[in-house]
Amino acid sequence: xxxxxxxxxxxxxxxxxxxxxxxxxxxxxxxxxxxxxxxxxxxxxxxxxxxxxxxxxxxxxxxxxxxxxxxxxxxxxxxxxxxxxxxxxxxxxxxxxxxxxxxxxxxxxxxxxxxxxxxxxxxxxxxxxxxxxxxxxxxxxxxxxxxxxxxxxxxxxxxxxxxxxxxxxxxxxxxxxxxxxxxxxxxxxxxxxxxxxxxxxxxxxxxxxxxxxxxxxxxxxxxxxxxxxxxxxxxxxxxxxxxxxxxxxxxxxxxxxxxxxxxxxxxxxxxxxxxxxxxxxxxxxxxxxxxxxxxxxxxxxxxxxxxxxxxxxxxxxxxxxxxxxxxxxxxxxxxxx
Amino acid sequence: xxxxxxxxxxxxxxxxxxxxxxxxxxxxxxxxxxxxxxxxxxxxxxxxxxxxxxxxxxxxxxxxxxxxxxxxxxxxxxxxxxxxxxxxxxxxxxxxxxxxxxxxxxxxxxxxxxxxxxxxxxxxxxxxxxxxxxxxxxxxxxxxxxxxxxxxxxxxxxxxxxxxxxxxxxxxxxxxxxxxxxxxxxxxxxxxxxxxxxxxxxxxxxxxxxxxxxxxxxxxxxxxxxxxxxxxxxxxxxxxxxxxxxxxxxxxxxxxxxxxxxxxxxxxxxxxxxxxxxxxxxxxxxxxxxxxxxxxxxxxxxxxxxxxxxxxxxxxxxxxxxxxxxxxx
Numbered sequence: 001x002x003x004x005x006x007x008x009x010x011x012x013x014x015x016x017x018x019x020x021x022x023x024x025x026x027x028x029x030x031x032x033x034x035x036x037x038x039x040x041x042x043x044x045x046x047x048x049x050x051x052x053x054x055x056x057x058x059x060x061x062x063x064x065x066x067x068x069x070x071x072x073x074x075x076x077x078x079x080x081x082x083x084x085x086x087x088x089x090x091x092x093x094x095x096x097x098x099x100x101x102x103x104x105x106x107x108x109x110x111x112x113x114x115x116x117x118x119x120x121x122x123x124x125x126x127x128x129x130x131x132x133x134x135x136x137x138x139x140x141x142x143x144x145x146x147x148x149x150x151x152x153x154x155x156x157x158x159x160x161x162x163x164x165x166x167x168x169x170x171x172x173x174x175x176x177x178x179x180x181x182x183x184x185x186x187x188x189x190x191x192x193x194x195x196x197x198x199x200x201x202x203x204x205x206x207x208x209x210x211x212x213x214x215x216x217x218x219x220x221x222x223x224x225x226x227x228x229x230x231x232x233x234x235x236x237x238x239x240x241x242x243x244x245x246x247x248x249x250x251x252x253x254x255x256x257x258x259x260x261x262x263x264x265x266x267x268x269x270x271x272x273x274x275x276x277x278x279x280x281x282x283x284x285x286x287x288x289x290x291x292x293x294x295x296x297x298x299x300x301x302x303x304x305x306x307x308x309x310x311x312x313x314x315x316x317x318x319x320x321x322x323x324x325x326x327x328x329x330x331x332x333x334x335x336x337x
Numbered sequence: 338x339x340x341x342x343x344x345x346x347x348x349x350x351x352x353x354x355x356x357x358x359x360x361x362x363x364x365x366x367x368x369x370x371x372x373x374x375x376x377x378x379x380x381x382x383x384x385x386x387x388x389x390x391x392x393x394x395x396x397x398x399x400x401x402x403x404x405x406x407x408x409x410x411x412x413x414x415x416x417x418x419x420x421x422x423x424x425x426x427x428x429x430x431x432x433x434x435x436x437x438x439x440x441x442x443x444x445x446x447x448x449x450x451x452x453x454x455x456x457x458x459x460x461x462x463x464x465x466x467x468x469x470x471x472x473x474x475x476x477x478x479x480x481x482x483x484x485x486x487x488x489x490x491x492x493x494x495x496x497x498x499x500x501x502x503x504x505x506x507x508x509x510x511x512x513x514x515x516x517x518x519x520x521x522x523x524x525x526x527x528x529x530x531x532x533x534x535x536x537x538x539x540x541x542x543x544x545x546x547x548x549x550x551x552x553x554x555x556x557x558x559x560x561x562x563x564x565x566x567x568x569x570x571x572x573x574x575x576x577x578x579x580x581x582x583x584x585x586x587x588x589x590x591x592x593x594x595x596x597x598x599x600x601x602x603x604x605x606x607x608x609x610x611x612x613x614x615x616x617x618x619x620x621x622x623x624x625x626x627x628x629x630x631x632x633x634x635x636x637x638x639x640x641x642x643x644x645x646x647x648x649x650x651x652x653x654x655x656x657x658x659x660x661x662x663x664x665x666x
Contacts, residue, residue, distance in 0.1 A: 043536040157387070186386040186563055191607035191623055198620075213536055216566070216609025220616050240613045257541035260566030261611055264589070268545050268570075271538035274506055 005174050005207040006032040006055065011068035011078075013050050013059065017278070021065060024050050025231045026283040027306065028068075032175065032207035032224075037197075039210045039222035039239070041254070045275040047231040048211045052177050054078075055209070056095060057085035073174055091121050094168030094206075098180035100160035104152040110136075110163050111148030117170045135166040140196055158189035165196065172204065179211045194221050215258050219243055224314075227251050230275055230287040233308065237315040247317045249325045250288040256327070269327070286319035294328050295321070341525060341557050342375040342398070347407035349393050367393045368404075369581040369646070375525065378551065380558040382568045382589070384604070385578030391561045395527045398559060399433045411525075429459035429473075432518035436530035438510035442502040448513055449484055449498035455520045456480045462522040487516040491546065508539030512546070519550065529561045544571060565608045569593055574656075577601045582647040584637070587657035597659040599630050599637050600647075636662050 013025040025047045032038045040048045053059055054066050057080060070077045072092060077085070089095075097103045105113055114132045118125050125131065129148075136144035139162040152160055161181060168176055178197065182190040198221060201208055210221060218225055219239065226236045227250060235248040246252045255261055256269035273291040281287060289300040299321060308316035350364035368390045375381045383391045396402040398409065400422040409417045411430070416422045432455070435441035442451055460473025461483045488497050491512040502510055511531065518526050528547070532540040544567065550556055562568050568575060569589060576586040577600065585598040596602050606626040610619055637660065638645040650658040 043538060187565060187607040188386065188603055191609070194609070195620060195623070214609070215537070215611060219611045219613050220609040220619070243611060243613050254537055255611075257537045258566070258611065259541075259544065259570035260608070262570065264570050267548075268541035270542040270545050272542075274508075 003034055004031045005034050006030075006070070006072055006209070008051075008055070008070040009068055011051065011054060011066070011070055013047075013054055014065045015278070016063045016065075020279075022278040023231060023281060023283065024278055025054070026281075028228075028231075028233060030226055030233070030236070032209060034174070034207055035201060035205045036223045037201055037208040037210055037221055039212060039218040039225045040228055041212060041215065041218055041225060042228035043213060043275055045230075046228040048228055049179055050231075051228075052095075052179055052209065052211055055175075055177060056089055056093060057082075086121075090117060090173075091171045092174050094171070094173035094176045096161070096164050096168045096176065096178040096181045098183050100157065100164045100184075101152060103164060104160060106152055108151075109148065110150055110152065110155070114148075114163070114167055114170055117167045121171055131170075135170055136163075138169065138200075139163070139166045140192070141166075156189075157185055158192065161185060161189075161193055162196070165193075165200070169200065169204070173206055175207045175209065176200070177209045177211070180213070181210070182217060183212070183214070190217070197221060215254060216260060227254070230281050230283075232283060232287070232318065233316075234286070234288060234318045235316065236308065237312070241312065241315050245312070245315075247311060247315075247322045248288075248319070249292060249321055252325070252327075253288075253292075286321055289319075289321055292325075339377045340374050341377045341412065342559075343372075343408075343410045344374070344394070344398070345372045345408045345410075347371050347394065347397065347409070348405045349390070349397060349402065350405040366581045368397070370407075371576075371578075371581075371583050373576055373583075373586070375557050375559060376573075377524070377557055378555040379573040380551065380560050380571055382572030382575040383559060383561045383578060384563065384565065384568055384575055386563060389578040390581040391563075391578055392529055395433070395529050395559060395561050398525075399431055399527050400427060401433075426459060429455075429521040430523050431525045431527065432521065432523040434511075434514050434518050434526060434528040434531045436533060438507060438514050438534070439502070441514060442510060444502055447499050447501055448488075448493075448505075449481075451502075451513065452484045452487055452517050452520055453480050455517060456483055459521045483520065487520055490519065490550070491516045506539075508535055508542060511535060511539075511543050515543070515546065515550075519554075522554075523556065525557045525559065527559045527561070530563070531560075532567060533562065533564060540567075547571070565604060577604065579647060580645060582660065583650060583658075584647045584660045585658065586650065587654075591654070591657040595657070597653060597657075598661070599626075599633055602626050603630050 009029050010027045011025060012023060012027055014021040014023045028051055030038060042048050055070055059066060066078055072088060111132050114135060115128045118131060132148055133144040136147055141147050141162055182193050185193060194217060212218060222239045225239050225242045226233045229250050235251045246255060253269055253271050257271060259268060262268055271291055272293055276287060284303050285301060286304050289295055304319040308318050311317050347368055348370055349368040350366055352361040353363040353365060355362045383394060385391050397404050400419050403418050408415065414425060416427050460475050461479040462473055463471045484498060485495055488495060493512060532543050535543060560571050572589050574588055575592045576583050579600045585601045592601060596605055603626050606623045638647055647660040648662050650660050652658050
């Protein structure tokens with residue numbers, strides 16, 4: 001139960017833009033155990049999906065430089081050729097994308113798409129039809145025989161996402177990467193899909209990397225949370241600890257910006273500015289501090305330790321600013337330090 | 338509180354044509370007999386799943402579509418059809434903010450052109466603030482000045498005027514959409530999922546900003562959303578929609594603290610909670626509500642083929658109405 005299925009150490013990713021290498025991820029270290037859900041949270045542009053794509057080996061090798069180490073069940077993934085990666089992609093690592101409509105082939109029946117995912121890796125897979133139907137039943141589809149004969153456009157968004165999950169599960173992966181799996185879905189369907197992901201986690205004993213920007217989804221599903229900003233992890237903790245005792249200014253700002261966490265009379269905390277462009281990311285500093293208008297330049301520009309500081313049991317924070325950080329106005333409701 | 342908009346028995350049907358002569362054989366009832374009232378300076382929330390008809394109501398209200406039947410009145414004037422709306426220059430008073438800021442801003446026009454377009458159509462109001470009905474000016478100087486003023490209100494620099502939509506981030510583009518909606522001094526803004534494409538940090542900026550312009554200019558909103566967390570934060574009154582019908586309407590407190598309809602309960606139980614300790618409890622609650630939904634749906638819906646039609650609304654308090662079979666309760 002406690003073995004690490006995914007272990008990444010100091011993973012950096014740079015993209016070649018106009019001939020120059022620009023860093024999108026800077027020394028990320030995360031690990032996922034079997035049966036654990038690790039949530040990556042952050043704004044768009046924070047590097048969540050870049051990390052997922054490095055694990056799946058989906059970056060264009062000529063335009064991207066990936067350094068560090070990512071091991072899956074002890075096997076190093078960085079530096080593998082396309083063909084070597086094929087042994088992992090879709091077999092030992094399954095992926096669920098945000099938009100099921102654009103990731104399913106509109107011209108292929110659901111049953112065929114699922115069996116394709118199996119046959120690609122094992123040409124002589126026995127009892128293919130039975131396997132497909134079992135997978136569809138596993139993801140809570142009530143009439144698998146009929147659905148297998150249908151095309152993607154005939155299914156609702158929630159059903160399509162279930163089919164995507166069935167495909168991700170088709171080869172009994174050790175790790176499932178779910179990139180914003182419920183963002184495009186209605187609340188009731190979102191709840192069903194999250195419950196399904198939880199169920200799979202227990203039943204299949206796979207590790208799950210859940211990428212999301214929705215704090216509610218994190219609180220409902222994750223075991224461990226890594227908060228990302230500008231290509232770095234700024235805080236990492238067990239889910240209860242993170243919500244009960246957030247430290248980094250970014251985590252605290254996000255919690256105060258969430259309408260479900262603030263009563264209607266109060267003003268939401270609006271984080272000013274935007275995530276910096278890749279070329280402006282100086283990773284020797286705590287980049288989020290630029291977006292807090294009342295901090296002095298000394299604090300914002302201070303060079304910080306590369307390592308995250310251990311502040312509790314399995315709780316890590318970047319930089320020093322969190323030690324003195326206060327919001328300007330009122331005290332944080334329910335999160336006062 | 339004064340009524341700004343009153344929608345009575347609104348129906349929007351889309352015909353299904355089939356057969357040799359393309360005869361109308363059936364209708365899709367996108368909106369099926371709904372009534373609502375929006376008060377001046379208040380926010381009315383329209384909540385439901387995709388396909389429930391929320392956006393259709395918004396489109397009819399703004400005048401992008403004609404209703405099949407029903408009556409809409411705006412400050413006492415009947416403005417049911419697009420023709421009636423045009424006749425009174427209705428759209429200077431009623432504007433819209435769209436979900437997708439990318440596709441609702443013309444990529445070939447500068448921001449200055451985009452924001453000044455409604456001003457060229459309806460003129461620059463002499464005074465800012467909802468409710469001003471006096472002289473409007475069409476002078477180019479006035480229009481330019483108003484554009485700059487609007488950009489300032491939404492917190493964008495003056496140089497924005499000559500830039501194009503692609504040069505902005507999603508949150509900035511959404512604020513440009515808000516500036517355009519504000520340009521003519523509207524009394525009502527229909528906001529269709531205005532923040533669902535935005536990050537949390539930017540979402541907070543836009544929501545705060547909408548609340549601010551409501552306070553400053555006494556604007557009413559029809560706020561269409563499927564995100565109940567946002568709806569609770571933003572609205573005064575809420576209608577819950579399902580299959581083109583209202584299943585429950587009430588004040589925000591009525592809905593969130595005292596939900597009666599099984600569909601509302603189901604929606605509420607699906608909201609992810611930030612309270613990690615309660616998540617097992619929430620999951621059990623969701624399962625329970627789901628069972629209840631299956632068990633009792635006949636008390637709340639008429640089954641017509643595979644279609645579930647909600648009953649008519651019954652009053653349970655002065656503000657709170659629920660669609661339930663007569664004789665229950």
